[in-house]
Amino acid sequence: MRQDRRQVLTILAFGLALIAMPIASSPAAEPKLPQLILQITVDQLRGDLLARYYDRLGDGGFRYLLDAGTVYSNAHHRHANTETIVGHTTLATGADPSIHGMVGNVWLDRVSGELTYNVEDARYPVLGEGAGVDKKTEIDPTQKTARSDGRSPSRILVSTFSDELTLAQGGKSKVFGVSVKDRGAISMAGHTGKAFWFSKKSGEFITSSFYYDQYPEWVADWNAGKPADNYAGTSWNLLHDQSTYLFGKADDRPYETALPGYGRTFPHPFGSREGKYFTTLLTISPAGDELTLDFAKALIQNESLGRDDKPDYLSVSFSSTDYVGHLFGPSSLESEDNILHLDRTLAELLSFVDAQVGLDKTLIVLSSDHGGPEAPGYLRELGFEADYIDPKTWDKAGAIEKLKKRFGIGEELIATYFHPYVYLNRQVIAEKGLDQAEVEDAVVDELNRFDGVALAVSSSALNSGKVPDTPLVQSILRNYNRNRSGDIYVVFQPNRFINDFGGITVAATHGSPWRYDTYVPIIFAGIGIPAQRINRMVHTVDIAPTLSLIIGAKPPTGSFGAPLNEVIR
Numbered sequence: 279m280r281q282d283r284r285q286v287l288t289i290l291a292f293g294l295a296l297i298a299m300p301i302a303s304s305p306a307a308e309p310k311l312p313q314l315i316l317q318i319t320v321d322q323l324r325g326d327l328l329a330r331y332y333d334r335l336g337d338g339g340f341r342y343l344l345d346a347g348t349v350y351s352n353a354h355h356r357h358a359n360t361e362t363i364v365g366h367t368t369l370a371t372g373a374d375p376s377i378h379g380m381v382g383n384v385w386l387d388r389v390s391g392e393l394t395y396n397v398e399d400a401r402y403p404v405l406g407e408g409a410g411v412d413k414k415t416e417i418d419p420t421q422k423t424a425r426s427d428g429r430s431p432s433r434i435l436v437s438t439f440s441d442e443l444t445l446a447q448g449g450k451s452k453v454f455g456v457s458v459k460d461r462g463a464i465s466m467a468g469h470t471g472k473a474f475w476f477s478k479k480s481g482e483f484i485t486s487s488f489y490y491d492q493y494p495e496w497v498a499d500w501n502a503g504k505p506a507d508n509y510a511g512t513s514w515n516l517l518h519d520q521s522t523y524l525f526g527k528a529d530d531r532p533y534e535t536a537l538p539g540y541g542r543t544f545p546h547p548f549g550s551r552e553g554k555y556f557t558t559l560l561t562i563s564p565a566g567d568e569l570t571l572d573f574a575k576a577l578i579q580n581e582s583l584g585r586d587d588k589p590d591y592l593s594v595s596f597s598s599t600d601y602v603g604h605l606f607g608p609s610s611l612e613s614e615d616n617i618l619h620l621d622r623t624l625a626e627l628l629s630f631v632d633a634q635v636g637l638d639k640t641l642i643v644l645s646s647d648h649g650g651p652e653a654p655g656y657l658r659e660l661g662f663e664a665d666y667i668d669p670k671t672w673d674k675a676g677a678i679e680k681l682k683k684r685f686g687i688g689e690e691l692i693a694t695y696f697h698p699y700v701y702l703n704r705q706v707i708a709e710k711g712l713d714q715a716e717v718e719d720a721v722v723d724e725l726n727r728f729d730g731v732a733l734a735v736s737s738s739a740l741n742s743g744k745v746p747d748t749p750l751v752q753s754i755l756r757n758y759n760r761n762r763s764g765d766i767y768v769v770f771q772p773n774r775f776i777n778d779f780g781g782i783t784v785a786a787t788h789g790s791p792w793r794y795d796t797y798v799p800i801i802f803a804g805i806g807i808p809a810q811r812i813n814r815m816v817h818t819v820d821i822a823p824t825l826s827l828i829i830g831a832k833p834p835t836g837s838f839g840a841p842l843n844e845v846i847r
């Protein structure tokens with residue numbers, strides 16, 4: 279018994295000793311910050327395309343990201359108007375367009391009564407002679423609506439992740455955005471960074487007086503080398519033997535766009551430097567991305583990005599995939615080859631960053647501003663019913679007659695229709711003493727009868743909450759900004775869309791809330807990111823708050839997405 283007691287005492291003493299022993303762990307070490315955050319956006323890279331071509335990808339490009347990174351295979355934009363500025367600004371801010379304000383590439387400014395291009399700002403002209411938009415040769419219909427050559431991010435109503443990085447580091451971080459498209463660069467650089475984009479007019483990378491008083495020497499030097507001119511007299515050629523491609527036997531399709539001299543089949547010649555569309559053709563080929571890569575490399579080197587422990591930020595938005603997708607459709611030999619070229623361009627960018635900074639010190643995030651539909655002609659080959667929509671052919675007479683009977687005026691009720699928004703003539707409606715909501719509802723009823731319209735929703739219905747809680751309506755609501763959205767949002771039936779691209783008939787146009795347009799990849803890779811595949815549904819608004827959490831900055835102002843826990847240590 280005594281012995282028992284001794285044993286008990288020993289055990290007790292041992293236990294007390296254990297409790298008294300200091301716990302052998304130090305406070306969790308703060309993870310090292312990345313020296314560079316590289317945000318890559320591929321314009322119109324639908325979420326399924328990388329998997330489709332996985333076997334054909336080389337080393338070091340997409341395959342590195344897919345194999346070594348955290349891959350979100352079920353990621354979507356959650357707003358309705360899946361256009362370039364809308365998607366880019368969502369990626370940049372983690373906010374829905376209702377909050378960040380970029381509700382479309384173009385909207386009607388209610389004060390001036392004019393269509394407004396998203397990043398135009400007359401106060402800040404582009405730097406340099408002849409560097410703006412040439413309306414005679416510009417094929418991007420949204421670019422053509424800009425009334426000045428000035429550009430700035432002033433219409434983005436909230437902060438971007440890049441802004442939050444600037445704020446977190448007391449202005450010591452370097453922040454840049456680069457793209458062929460002005461809106462692809464300006465949106466990502468935010469209010470505090472610097473943006474450069476490609477001028478089809480001059481063939482140079484340009485900026486505006488919002489960012490600089492004069493070009494940094496290295497930019498002037500890069501432009502003086504006239505890298506675009508090297509493509510004169512050359513062609514876009516296939517990277518591999520044509521028989522090895524999924525679409526190798528489908529080069530010539532009647533629904534593809536045949537631009538004069540450029541054609542529907544390989545090789546696609548760029549023509550001479552003097553050609554009216556020479557620089558435009560470069561952007562509808564892998565050359566546009568190659569020029570973007572070359573400029574980005576010069577930027578990384580000359581601005582010494584990622585060289586110290588203050589994280590820097592570089593956004594590179596590759597635009598060619600979008601232009602190629604529009605002209606030839608995503609399931610074409612051109613789109614297939616473009617992705618394989620882009621894969622090589624990306625591999626070169628990543629290997630350059632590895633040499634300059636180290637991929638183990640770089641946080642990479644890749645996504646896309648929107649997906650894209652198949653060309654209706656291609657769908658019909660496979661047995662789908664699909665077609666284009668031309669609102670000009672809608673028989674509006676009956677609808678206008680009805681509205682006239684009810685309100686005393688017909689056609690004058692509509693100010694303009696720039697898809698997806700119909701803008702009513704609010705002044706006329708007020709002058710006639712009509713009820714705005716009532717007129718909207720009546721026009722919605724008529725629109726819903728037109729060929730190809732799946733759904734029309736009025737803004738007053740959205741405002742008053744008198745709408746059904748469906749995924750489609752929710753996506754329209756996330757696109758609704760009181761000051762900028764039109765009065766009626768129009769959604770077309772799946773696989774139906776307008777293919778008039780400012781006078782050019784194109785194969786495919788994105789912009790819908792349907793899944794093929796919202797579906798995009800989200801991949802994180804580099805410093806501290808594990809290799810894994812995540813299949814739960816995530817959204818593009820989740821990216822910016824995730825980046826903020828990783829670097830310990832506060833979330834961007836309007837970022838109501840949910841941070842992606844799988845990539846936060």
Ligand SMILES: [Zn+2]
Nearest residue numbers: 322362600604
């Ligand atoms: Zn596009």
